[in-house]
Amino acid sequence: MSREPLRTRDAYPRFVPITTRWADNDMYGHANNVVYYSWFDTAVNTWLIEAGLLDLAGGNPIGLVVETGCRYAASVGFPQKLEIGVRVAKLGSSSVTYHLGVFVAGETEPAAEGHFTHVYVDSISRRPTPLPEAWRAALKTLA
Template identity: 55%
Template sequence: MGLEAKQRSDFRHFLNISTRWMDNDAYGHVNNVVYYSWFDTVVNQFLISHGVLDIENSPVIGLVIETQCNYLDSVAFPDMVTAGVSVTKLGNSSVRYEVGIFKNDATSASAQGHFVHVYVDRVHRRPTPIPDNMRALLQTIQSPSS
């Protein structure tokens, strides 16, 4: 039995991303590593654009400890993609994001997976509680079922 594709309605924040010629691999579709870049981009764009993460100065930073992706439909340049993200687990120092990649105007995901950040002190790299302003923002994209 195949994996059921998530729908756009399963996600709370979206970012439009243009594929690039260099994203295609020898098989004529976007290479798998590019999808992980899109996951990283949609999560960090959300945090940075809302002012809760300063990549150069924030005392608390998120380190990726786990990521996973299932590929359901091929994407290739010059497709446009929309990356959708929601929070499905919000712990003391960790966050699990669910991410969907939607090709052009599709309502079903072409790829989907998750991305886990553990928040650490920038200097000592030890887990630390998620700052209150970041926690409040993450709650705005938290899935109702989580």
Template identity: 55%
Template sequence: MDEPGQTRETYRAFRTIPTRWMDVDVYGHVNNTVYYSWFDTAINAWMVESGVLDPASGEVIGVCAESGCRYLRAVEFPGAIEAGIRVAKLGRSSVRWEIGIFTASEATPAAQGFFVHVFVDRATMRPTDMHDALRAALQSLLV
């Protein structure tokens, strides 16, 4: 997982995501489960917009094999977060993403997470090598 002391500059791409009323729990802050939704949204939106993932009909899809999060500071509603993403490790059929969740005025993340995708053949659900365009796109985010 990310090390303490990371800043916005250590991430390669960002997605702004608004917090929603339904994200807040009885304690008045965004519930821990919502962060995983943000991870998934930031990563998959980047791949779709980069043209390397077709979630509806592509032959290769990414499935989550592992994820985790370290919560450093509360996020509240209303507001927006900026999810910074980067690639920490690139394998033959897998990628380890690292995600920083930033609030608008902060240079350091409110949370740091990771998400491991394994790319599989949609029909067989067996791991498959990444195609060249996907690998090249992911390499652009590699740290």
């Protein structure tokens, strides 16, 4: 079975720097697989905050993660500086699927690649709600 190759650095319009921590390593000396999901969440939410979309104290709508996955190509661990590439793969009426690449700082080939889907919901009812136009416009810059 052939697999689609991982996306290189030029596929991502935005990068969020991440520094690995001692606690990220597992007993095999590399970052544990669950840590990648934390990096994905951090990268997406960092971009949303910087774009003025995510208000942690009282924002509406809020994004709930409904799907995530990761493919691994090379080990990373402590101490390393990483850059998480962020791009919007699919923009729905109330959902966004992001593609994320984990790059050792300055490298063109990813160490891992993931996807992450938010469904945006009303902060009170927790029911899906259409993305505001300002959000759609900002998210399209990552497409």
